[in-house]
Amino acid sequence: MTDASSSTPFQRLWLSETIRVREEHAGPLDDAEANRQVRAQGGELAERIQQRALLLSRRDGQWQALQHWLQGARLALLALAVLAAFSGLGLALTALGDGSRPVNVFWALGSLLGLNLLMLIGWLLGLSLSRDSAGALGRVWLWLSAKLARDASAAQLMPALLVMLQRQRLTRWGLGLLVHGLWALAMFSALATLLLMLATRRYGFVWETTILGGDTFIALTQAIGALPALLGFNLPNVELIRASGDAAIASEAARQSWAAWLVGVLLVYGLLPRVLLMLLCLWRWQSGKGALRLDLELPGYGLLRQRLQPDSERLGVCDLAPAELHQPQGGANSQTGSGALLLGLELDDRRTWPPGPLPKGVADAGVIDSREQRRQLLEQLTRFPPERLAIACDPRRSPDRGTLALLGELARSASATRIWLLPPAPGESLDSARLADWHQALGTLGLPHGDTAPLNWLETGHD
CATH class of the missing domain: 3.40.50 (Rossmann fold)
Structure with a gap:
């Protein structure tokens, strides 16, 4: 008899949906033995359906395919995490350069935050305009997970998962957790690299313009630095900002002031929003996952009610012949018998x-x-x-x-x-x-x- 303790409640719900989707496409499965074991265990109808799905999936290979998919998903997540860390490293190197030339603070700011903010705006628009926003990174992760799984029995796993999550609108939060987590890792890598480079090299900071006046850059610098200043980061004064428009100031205090402003802006507008959104997605995911239940009103589950929780035993042919017959298998009972x-x-x-x-x-x-x-x-x-x-x-x-x-x-x-x-x-x-x-x-x-x-x-x- 199958030990349900080796599977999580989420996995049992997932397998139940997978078996339901499979039977909708291929017809009823040969489930007499599984139904008999489930009836012997007892329990509510939802528990019996999940136990039946676990037995059938272990017999027909869906359980093993689920483990392969999860393994592929972990490998895909690891690959994307490594890519995110190196991307943050590259952003910081591109923003500051090798120190041989003064750093244009707004070019550096655009290099560090530009792509991140564009992708964040795209995610927020997708969240408001569509029912489930996966994001580019989320779709890449799903595609890569399926490629790394390489299991023919996993064909119904992904459709069943998406159908199950869409009932609680969990797709956006689950994939959002992954997307914001990866971007948070990239921003943390960029911040750590930025601090390391500022600590080991001497940089001069300037701003340059041809058509805008100096007052515009002064106002923009102070507006951007207002929130970081509330957290204790230094905000360059008006004289320092105006002087940096002519040439890089050689004083150590000026360099430190601009460096603190740049670090604070990256932390407040780059890292913190992603961390907060990641925590929001985690909270919504956990609360929504705890509320997941089988929809017993679906036709596929309604047909199982009499077989798993019968009012009386029926004789004769109950179902049509299955589309595919599984090969007979031997084995032994894992429970200790007697006699x-x-x-x-x-x-x-x-x-x-x-x-x-x-x-x-x-x-x-x-x-x-x-x-x-x-x-x-x-x-x-x-x-x-x-x-x-x-x-x-x-x-x-x-x-x-x-x-x-x-x-x-x-x-x-x-x-x-x-x-x-x-x-x-x-x-x-x-x-x-x-x-x-x-x-x-x-x-x-x-x-x-x-x-x-x-x-x-x-x-x-x-x-």
Whole structure:
């Protein structure tokens, strides 16, 4: 039985949407075993749907695809973070240069903040004009995450995620958290590089113009520096600003005043807005993610209500045949079972059952033949899994898909399983080709088998 503790609530919601989208496009899945296990666990309908999705996704590969996608997303985020850090470094180097020429303060300011402010304005416009604003960086991250995942089973993951997030309008906040986080990292890298360069090189600062007057630059400098001044950053006085229009002032106090103004402007208009928006997006993301629920009114979930939380058990054909049949699989129950059980599967009436007295502690489940007997047995084994299970099969019959699927389900209900291929009755012989088919099919399922009665193994756990 699947352990839900290994998955987060968000992942279970995501997988539920993925399975729903998959069934809408490809038709109902073969879910009899999963539904039976879910019914045995109980719980509300939403919990049962999520548990069913977890079981089916681990069986069919969506769970593994989700892990691959998350791994690709982390690698994509790491690559973008490295790119953002180096971009901030490049912005600072471009703004100040190597110190051989005076720094034009407004050119430097444009180099440090221009692209950041343009992208910020674009994000705010997208937020106000569209329902979900991903931003260029967000779309790049989604594309890169999908490329790095490289899993064919992940085809429905991204559409299901976007559909689920759009119900709470979380796409803008989730991708906004990523976008503002990357820009905050770039601005922090630029600020750190700027401080390092100002601490190790001597820069002179000037402003230049041809058509504007000096009073315009004085007013602009003081207006831009007003907010940083409230945080304690130095604001150049009028005389210093006016003098810097003629040439770089050689005094140390002038250089320090302009350097503090530039650092304060970068911090207040570059780094702080991105950090505040990142915290806003984080708050909206966390609160919205906590409010995510399955929309049980959707047709895909409505069809599951009777199967997972039935008013009464129904007989006959419940659903159309699935578009694709999954291959039978073996396995074992991860829970610790108790006791030993022997059963026969679709045996001829001429065979005596049980085949002699059974050892102490070994229970007889009888011969299972009808659909109702199978259902009752599987329901019982789901609730009370045995430690050892031996299944007697008649190798004269063909190992068809239904028989192999049932053997796999029975094996997954016990801690350990063995298949007993019964010897032929006196005067009869086995078809070697059919016996080889059994060996090949059981080998594919990974189930140990033999032609001798496994009674000693059932009693003691060894041969």
